[in-house]
Amino acid sequence: xxxxxxxxxxxxxxxxxxxxxxxxxxxxxxxxxxxxxxxxxxxxxxxxxxxxxxxxxxxxxxxxxxxxxxxxxxxxxxxxxxxxxxxxxxxxxxxxxxxxxxxxxxxxxxxxxxxxxxxxxxxxxxxxxxxxxxxxxxxxxxxxxxxxxxxxxxxxxxxxxxxxxxxxxxxxxxxxxxxxxxxxxxxxxxxxxxxxxxxxxxxxxxxxxxxxxxxxxxxxxxxxxxxxxxxxxxxxxxxxxxxxxxx
Numbered sequence: 001x002x003x004x005x006x007x008x009x010x011x012x013x014x015x016x017x018x019x020x021x022x023x024x025x026x027x028x029x030x031x032x033x034x035x036x037x038x039x040x041x042x043x044x045x046x047x048x049x050x051x052x053x054x055x056x057x058x059x060x061x062x063x064x065x066x067x068x069x070x071x072x073x074x075x076x077x078x079x080x081x082x083x084x085x086x087x088x089x090x091x092x093x094x095x096x097x098x099x100x101x102x103x104x105x106x107x108x109x110x111x112x113x114x115x116x117x118x119x120x121x122x123x124x125x126x127x128x129x130x131x132x133x134x135x136x137x138x139x140x141x142x143x144x145x146x147x148x149x150x151x152x153x154x155x156x157x158x159x160x161x162x163x164x165x166x167x168x169x170x171x172x173x174x175x176x177x178x179x180x181x182x183x184x185x186x187x188x189x190x191x192x193x194x195x196x197x198x199x200x201x202x203x204x205x206x207x208x209x210x211x212x213x214x215x216x217x218x219x220x221x222x223x224x225x226x227x228x229x230x231x232x233x234x235x236x237x238x239x240x241x242x243x244x245x246x247x
Contacts, residue, residue, distance in 0.1 A: 012058070012059065014235045015058060015059060015060060015231065016060065016187075016188035016189040016211075016231065016234055017060070017061045017062065017185045017188055018060075018061060018062040018063075018064070018184065018185045018186060018187045018188055018189075019055065019060055019062070019063050019064070019187065019188070019189045019190075019191065019231075020063075020064040020065075020066070020187035020189070020190045020191070020202070020203055020206075020207065020210065021051070021063070021064070021065050021066065021190075021191045021192075021193070022066045022190070022191070022192040022193070022196075022199075022200060022202055023044055023047075023048065023065055023066060023067065023193060023219040023222075024192060024193050024194035024196055024200075024218075024219055025040075025044075025193050025194030025217075025218030025219045025220070025221075026040035026041045026043065026044040026218070026219055026220060027040050028040075028194065028218055029043060029044075029218040029219070029220040029221065030043075032218075037079055038079065038082040038083070038086065040220060041082070041083055041086055042086060043220035044219045044220050045086060045090050046220070047219055047220050047221070047222050047223075048065055048067075049094065050223070050224060051063070051065075051222070051224065051227055052103065052135070052137055053101070054224040054227060055135055055227075056101050056102070056103055056134055056135040058231075060135055061135070061136060061185065062135070062136045062138065062184050062185065062187075063135060063136070063137050063138065064108070064138035064139075064140060064181075064187065064203065065137070065138070065139055065140065066140045066143065066200070066202050067087070067139045067140055067141050067143075068083065068087070068109075068140070068141045068142060068143070069140075069142075069143055069144060069200065069201060069202075070109075070110070070142055070143065070144035070147055070201075071144070071201070073142075084114070084115050084118055087118055087141070088115075088117055088118050088121050091118075091121040091122060091125050092121055094125075095124070095125045095128055095129075098125065098128075098129050098132070098137070099128060099129055099132065101134065101135075102132045102133065102134030102135070103129060103132055103134055103135045103136075103137050104129050104130065104132040104133065104134065104135070104136045104137065105125045105126055105128075105129040105137050105139075106126060106136060106137065106138045106139070107122050107126065107138070107139045107140075107141050108138050108139070108140050108141070108143060108148075108180035108181060109140055109141045109142040109143030109144075109148075109180065110142045110143070110144075110147060110151070111141060111142065113142045114141060114142055118141075122139075122141075136184065138181070138184075140202070140203075143180075143202070144201045145199070145201045145202055145203055145204030145205065146201060146204065148179060148180050148204075148205070149179075149204065149205060151178075151180075152175060152178035152179050153178075155178045156170075156175070156178050175205075179205060179206070181203075181206055186206045186207070186208070186209070186210065187203060187206055187207055187210040188210060188211060188234065188239075189210065189211050189213060189230060189231065189234045190202075190203070190207055190210040190211070190212050190213070191213045191214075191215070191227075191230050192212070192213075192214050192215070193215055193217050193218060193219045193222050194215075194216065194217070194218050194219065195214060195215065195216035196214075197214060209239070211234050211237055211239065213230040213233055213234065215230070
């Protein structure tokens, strides 16, 4: 799908603040092309780089990419090891480009469960880009939506025990402060590639009112044109948040 200058202006008039993407289909893409699964993940990393670049140019505030779930540890050990190596390689290679394009890099999930070398690269790049004020890029790693909620509750309990947080003061806004995404807007648009019709334990709390856009395109084939198509579809929807039209 192509966009002329007039349509570009329309796009920028009502951009989603936060786009979240379930990047699904790398393995199927590799199988379709008769390649090893890791080549599918490598192609997926290249697609992610393009989408980060375009989101930065559009002026999107936050992009969260579901890169590795807690459940993904159940995959064959060789594939998991290859994924961790690819992740480390990707972060190392892209760090300076993130700095150059004013992208602030973050990671959410149970990061302490990742290999030490991957953690080192993550925190190094987080520190390197923390002064940037453009696109916030969140990588969800060793992430699970239910685990995030459990972790938030566990972080909250000591404050309640100390008396710095009273149970009767607990509301949704307070609870948000204990999530991995504290301080960030909730996703306005959640994209899932490969045609699967489920959230797969991704941003369960935050996606309560996200607009869903599902495409059969496998992630390595997902292009900036597909992203524009998703944003255009989002802009045509009426977001009521439980209210009736016109309220």
